[in-house]
Amino acid sequence: MVAEMTASGSRMPVRQGPNWRTRLQAWRARQVARPGFRKFVQWLPLSRSYSRAQEADLFSLVTGFVQSQILFTTVETGLLKALEAGPVTVSDLVRATGLTEDRVRRLLQAAQAVRLVSVGDDGFATLADQGAVVQSDRGIRAMIRHHALLYRDLSDPVALFNGSHTDTELKRLWSYAGSGRESSVRPGDAAAYSALMAASQSMLADEILDAYDFGRHTRLLDVGGGEGAFITAVSARHPALTLSLFDLPPVAERARQRFAGEPLTQCPHCHGGSFLDDSLPRGHDCVTLVRVLFDHEDAVVLRLLRNVRAAMEPGQTLVIAEPMAGDGSRGQRLSTAYFGIYVLAMGSGRCRSPAEIIALAQAAGFSSFDIRPCRSALMATLVVARP
Numbered sequence: 465m466v467a468e469m470t471a472s473g474s475r476m477p478v479r480q481g482p483n484w485r486t487r488l489q490a491w492r493a494r495q496v497a498r499p500g501f502r503k504f505v506q507w508l509p510l511s512r513s514y515s516r517a518q519e520a521d522l523f524s525l526v527t528g529f530v531q532s533q534i535l536f537t538t539v540e541t542g543l544l545k546a547l548e549a550g551p552v553t554v555s556d557l558v559r560a561t562g563l564t565e566d567r568v569r570r571l572l573q574a575a576q577a578v579r580l581v582s583v584g585d586d587g588f589a590t591l592a593d594q595g596a597v598v599q600s601d602r603g604i605r606a607m608i609r610h611h612a613l614l615y616r617d618l619s620d621p622v623a624l625f626n627g628s629h630t631d632t633e634l635k636r637l638w639s640y641a642g643s644g645r646e647s648s649v650r651p652g653d654a655a656a657y658s659a660l661m662a663a664s665q666s667m668l669a670d671e672i673l674d675a676y677d678f679g680r681h682t683r684l685l686d687v688g689g690g691e692g693a694f695i696t697a698v699s700a701r702h703p704a705l706t707l708s709l710f711d712l713p714p715v716a717e718r719a720r721q722r723f724a725g726e727p728l729t730q731c732p733h734c735h736g737g738s739f740l741d742d743s744l745p746r747g748h749d750c751v752t753l754v755r756v757l758f759d760h761e762d763a764v765v766l767r768l769l770r771n772v773r774a775a776m777e778p779g780q781t782l783v784i785a786e787p788m789a790g791d792g793s794r795g796q797r798l799s800t801a802y803f804g805i806y807v808l809a810m811g812s813g814r815c816r817s818p819a820e821i822i823a824l825a826q827a828a829g830f831s832s833f834d835i836r837p838c839r840s841a842l843m844a845t846l847v848v849a850r851p
């Protein structure tokens with residue numbers, strides 16, 4: 465037996481040769497590769513709509529980069545923002561974006577094609593559904609803007625994969641990742657990634673809070689909690705919970721300042737330190753790790769989980785929430801592809817399946833496990849573990 469990868473990126477042992485499912489898929493691929501077979505499937509009434517959907521999916525894959533760039537431009541030029549208040553004319557958009565009339569018209573045409581905006585036959589433009597969601601969520605907009613960095617790192621994706629491009633922008637942004645010198649992260653470094661993380665919590669916190677009832681606990685510690693956006697959301701949903709956060713000293717300091725400026729029922733405790741080298745505060749019946757494991761290698765994750773376990777007693781609960789790999793839903797597949805490549809560009813970590821996370825937690829001394837899906841698997845899946 466040798467360790468091999470499944471399609472979702474998880475490792476599993478395989479026998480000497482491919483099994484019947486893999487052989488069947490290989491046979492299917494040979495059929496689909498034949499133009500005559502595809503024509504037949506398109507002609508057959510039963511398979512026609514499936515075939516059209518497959519075709520549209522493939523075209524979306526081929527042109528995906530251009531669609532993302534249209535989205536980026538509508539955010540970056542302020543086009544979506546200019547449409548926020550209601551219908552406007554092209555001349556209004558020329559003033560708002562600083563683009564020429566010709567370029568506004570081209571951008572509107574492209575943005576309408578990808579359903580971000582809608583241009584009526586009266587000549588007025590408004591937000592379409594997707595555009596309205598993007599414009600109303602500052603987390604999505606922060607992520608879209610942040611992609612400028614990711615795209616620069618991906619300008620030669622083969623170099624990223626063959627290891628000849630390692631000095632990436634994402635590696636510089638996530639200064640703790642894979643460096644082995646987490647405790648030397650400077651306040652300026654921490655500010656850049658922490659602000660991005662805090663903004664993107666707007667898409668995540670509710671998903672986690674809906675998937676798991678933290679109200680059953682009394683004291684919660686968020687390890688690697690960033691500048692406290694998740695804790696703020698927990699506090700709003702469960703005001704009776706006593707909340708604490710642990711992160712690198714400059715990040716914990718940012719959290720302290722953030723909490724001081726917020727109308728919380730009680731001010732959470734902020735602990736600064738390294739979750740790898742320092743003892744974690746004890747006495748919490750719930751510990752959370754939100755988007756913490758996936759940007760570390762297995763050995764680091766194991767060290768962290770052992771440290772978390774050492775601070776916990778039987779009967780207490782660890783909730784791990786992050787994007788996880790899987791072959792199932794569309795959200796899971798998108799998350800596997802996106803976060804797998806994202807952490808590759810960061811130079812550290814892996815998008816793991818729930819089973820892989822459970823195996824690491826088991827090795828760290830946790831014994832009972834539960835997997836909780838979130839509404840959007842793209843955002844996160846939960847693994848709930850107990851010592």
Ligand SMILES: C[S@@+](CC[C@H](N)C(=O)[O-])C[C@H]1O[C@@H](n2cnc3c(N)ncnc32)[C@H](O)[C@@H]1O
Pocket residue numbers: 640646647658661662665687688689690691693694710711712715737738739740753754755756759
């Ligand atoms: C990807 S961010 C997630 C932040 C937050 N949980 C969220 O979801 O918004 C990972 C966090 O882990 C923290 N971190 C990384 N290495 C650490 C270490 N050795 N000790 C403590 N915190 C660390 C980072 O500072 C960062 O805030």
